[in-house]
Each structure stands twice: as structure tokens, then as C-alpha cells.
Amino acid sequence: MKARLIAAASAVAVAAGVTGGIVLSSPASAVNTTMCGQYESAKVQGGDYIVQNNVWGTSATQCIDTTEDGFTITQQDGVNSGGAPTAYPSFVWGCHYNNCTNDFAPIKASSSEFDTIGSKATMKYNGGGVWNAAYDVWFDPTARKDGQNTGAELMVWLNKSGGAQPVGSKVGTVTTAGGSWDVWYGNSGWNVISYVRTTAATSIDFKVSDFYDDAVQRGYAQDSWYMTSIQAGFEPWSGGKGLALSGFEVTKNGTGGGTTPTPPATDEPVIPPTTEPTTPPTTEPSNPGTGTGAAKCNATYKVTQTWGGGFIGEVTVKNTGGSATKNWKVDWTWPAGQKVVSSWNASAAQTGTKVSAGNLSYNAAVASGAGTQFGMQVEGASAEPKLTCSAA
CATH class of the missing domain: 2.60.40.290 (Immunoglobulin-like)
Incomplete structure (x- = not known):
């Protein structure tokens, strides 16, 4: 299944050393690179983060202009009227299909370290299209770095347009991370738990445990699982040009300041089917079973x-x-x-x-x-x- 933010940079951009947490990586000079390759990616801030184009649901062209702490979608030609989104351009901390940031090791959800991990970023929206603006935090039963995670995909939606909706169905509402969130649950071969802000926001400063603890209590996730990545970006079905992420950071001992509301986008009366996983799944390295006896x-x-x-x-x-x-x-x-x-x-x-x-x-x-x-x-x-x- 998936998968993944802060107001205008001039207003609330976050820099290294800001009160409220020890930043795990410090911003460097902007790279100012344009990416148009389907799975093109680059390490930024000395390898502390990865920026990726990640076009997986269409063969049409998508381009992003990247900086050291964000990107802007400058071209997004794909149109999926139903099913999966076209892509998940995003920033990554952790491992995405064995493409890992500096010295990263999966973090067990029951550990004291996990309780300290948070993130913050800023989102800029356009005036239309069908898309979501979301974090995508991945969990696996093992400390894996490659392939498709099979535990849980925790999504945090700050905004959506054009009637986009998560996998599955709504199962509740929770107040956390400075806002009210509708909780959705579905399964795409792994559990997909999506938290959709009831009032759109342009920024967030949160601890992953703010949401993951709720997912565990609902029985959709387990403390024995490992967090393998934190990703933030957009899932466009169409009309993604102009969407922008900036100020992405993963923090330790963050305060979890919450979200910055923004007037909700005007949704078009188009409701695509549920969201697909933000990265194509891959086959596990094992041999098929060999049971040939009486059918059981x-x-x-x-x-x-x-x-x-x-x-x-x-x-x-x-x-x-x-x-x-x-x-x-x-x-x-x-x-x-x-x-x-x-x-x-x-x-x-x-x-x-x-x-x-x-x-x-x-x-x-x-x-x-x-x-x-x-x-x-x-x-x-x-x-x-x-x-x-x-x-x-």
C-alpha cells in the first residue's frame, strides 16, 4: 500500500537547532536539481535524507525540482481516474527498497528510542487536481531494509483534493498532534492505517508514536514491529503540478508541536477508488511450499x-x-x-x-x-x- 508537513517557509520554516528537539541532520546548501526519471532519487544533506521522484502508477512524465530539504512538482502528466495514484514524490529518512540514509537501522516500536522520534515539514498546495499531502511511515515484523514491508503502513494526511480517500473505510476519530483526525483502516497485503485531518493543515510537528500508539490500541499494529522509514510527500492521481514540500526534518526528543491549519481545499466532485501502496511490492526471498499430500x-x-x-x-x-x-x-x-x-x-x-x-x-x-x-x-x-x- 503508501504512506505520507509545515506552513509557508517564510512563516514557520524549521532550521537546525530550533527549540523543541535535537535535529538528526542539519540543512546544507540547496542542490537545485530537476528529476524526471521514474524512480530517480538522490541523497541530500550529506546522505541524511533521500529525495525521490517515485513514479510507479503511470508511464507518463513527472518532474520535480529538488532542494536540500524539499521539492516542487513542476510537471505531472499522469492521470489515473481510478485505482492507484500515479506516484509518491517524497523525502525519505530510513530505508526505501535498500536505499538507506546515513547509518540507519530499523527501530523497534517498543524501544525508548522510538518514543523520541518525530518529524516536521511544510506543505504548499495548488488550486485543484486529485491528490493527497501525506506522511507515509512504514513498519515490518523484522528489521528489514529491502523490499515491501508487511507489517503496517501508517499514513498521516494533512490535506486532500478532488475527493481522494484512503484505503479501506473510516473506523473512528482521534485527537492528537494538534488536531482532529479521521481514522481509516484497510489492507493491501499489509495493514494500512490512515489518519486524515478533519481540517486541512499546511504544517505538522509530531512524534510518530502519537499515531502509532493509537494504531496499536486498535489492534492494527504491534509494538514488536520495526519502523523502517519516515517519508513525506504527495500522492497525485492528476493535477499535481505546483505541490511543494519544504523544511522536512526528522527529529529526536521533539515536543510534537502539532499542526498549522489552513483553509480546506475545494474538493471537486470526483472520488477515485482507494489509495494503492506508494511503492511497488517485491517478492520475498523464499521457496514455494512443497506440500503435495491430501488437500488440507x-x-x-x-x-x-x-x-x-x-x-x-x-x-x-x-x-x-x-x-x-x-x-x-x-x-x-x-x-x-x-x-x-x-x-x-x-x-x-x-x-x-x-x-x-x-x-x-x-x-x-x-x-x-x-x-x-x-x-x-x-x-x-x-x-x-x-x-x-x-x-x-
Whole structure:
């Protein structure tokens, strides 16, 4: 699934050494670089942060003008009328698909260090389009630095336009980080918990635990998981030109000053389907299960997201036997040449139109009557093949 801010820089820009926290990295001179490559990125502030173009939901051109602590979208030609956004141009602290900032190690959510980590930044908005302005904070059950996180994607939406809405459905409202937030929950192969400010804001100064503690209490996240990155930027479906991020910082011992409200943007009467993950998922490095005995499982399939040229499929494996499985495997044949681009919570291998997906080490054992899920990003027209499940 995803994924991710402060008012006009002249008013409340944050610099190194400001009261309220020890800045983990200090601003340097601006790089003033234009990025138009699909996955183009660069390390800034001596490698303390990464700025990335991150166009993953379209083949159309997107360009950003970057500085040492922010960027502006100068061209955004992609238009997705439904399904996934076109991109997530953003600043990153941590690891994004093994592209890591200086000396970063994933931080366990139960640690005292995690309780001190915060962030602040500034957002500038345009007058239309379909987009969100959001933080995207990622968590994984392991201290991983590469690939798709499978724990939780915590999104903090400061603003939205054109009817954009998060994955899933609204499950509550909470007051934290200087504002009131609608809480949304969904699943894209991992839990997606989105906090959408009820009144739009142009800035934020918060601790990650302000939101993550609430997600844990709701049962959507776990203290045993590791935070792998903090990202901030925009998810445009269309009309993203002019959106800008500045003053991005990750802080330690920050006060969590809250948000700076701004008049809400005028939403157009267009409501795209739910948000897709802000980075394409990747396959876990494991071998498919080899259970070939009497069937002890069944598998059901559904398409959770679609966009031009691809879709997200989700498979639920249920143990129908009398004891826990040692491994499981699901086989199917695509009807029209679809291709698995990547998968999560399973190891998938495709030969021609035939696909075999097996368990990973952590989800091989499924208790009797229980189930587990895996997902995949697929290239081609949306399809629902017939599945065969085997287990041992």
C-alpha cells in the first residue's frame, strides 16, 4: 500500500537547532536539481535524507525540482481516474527498497528510542487536481531494509483534493498532534492505517508514536514491529503540478508541536477508488511450499485494486484440515497472459501462464480453521483465476 508537513517557509520554516528537539541532520546548501526519471532519487544533506521522484502508477512524465530539504512538482502528466495514484514524490529518512540514509537501522516500536522520534515539514498546495499531502511511515515484523514491508503502513494526511480517500473505510476519530483526525483502516497485503485531518493543515510537528500508539490500541499494529522509514510527500492521481514540500526534518526528543491549519481545499466532485501502496511490492526471498499430500487447505481470490495496465490480487489460504500445516502452496493459470510483477507474504514463481505461490518461513504454519493472506502486483487486465491449494 503508501504512506505520507509545515506552513509557508517564510512563516514557520524549521532550521537546525530550533527549540523543541535535537535535529538528526542539519540543512546544507540547496542542490537545485530537476528529476524526471521514474524512480530517480538522490541523497541530500550529506546522505541524511533521500529525495525521490517515485513514479510507479503511470508511464507518463513527472518532474520535480529538488532542494536540500524539499521539492516542487513542476510537471505531472499522469492521470489515473481510478485505482492507484500515479506516484509518491517524497523525502525519505530510513530505508526505501535498500536505499538507506546515513547509518540507519530499523527501530523497534517498543524501544525508548522510538518514543523520541518525530518529524516536521511544510506543505504548499495548488488550486485543484486529485491528490493527497501525506506522511507515509512504514513498519515490518523484522528489521528489514529491502523490499515491501508487511507489517503496517501508517499514513498521516494533512490535506486532500478532488475527493481522494484512503484505503479501506473510516473506523473512528482521534485527537492528537494538534488536531482532529479521521481514522481509516484497510489492507493491501499489509495493514494500512490512515489518519486524515478533519481540517486541512499546511504544517505538522509530531512524534510518530502519537499515531502509532493509537494504531496499536486498535489492534492494527504491534509494538514488536520495526519502523523502517519516515517519508513525506504527495500522492497525485492528476493535477499535481505546483505541490511543494519544504523544511522536512526528522527529529529526536521533539515536543510534537502539532499542526498549522489552513483553509480546506475545494474538493471537486470526483472520488477515485482507494489509495494503492506508494511503492511497488517485491517478492520475498523464499521457496514455494512443497506440500503435495491430501488437500488440507482451500484458497480464495479477489482483486483489491485496478489501474491502467495492472491490478492488485489478494489470496486467502484457509486450513481445512485437523492440524496445523507445515507448508502450503497455491497454483493457478492466468486466463489472458497476465504476469506477476511482485508478491508479498508468499514466494511466487511464474512459467508461461502458470503460477505457483508458496508460504514463507513465518507463515508456513497455519492452525486448523485459521487462515493467512498473500498478495501480488500483476501486469495485465484484471482477472480472477481458479486456484488449487495444497498443504502438508
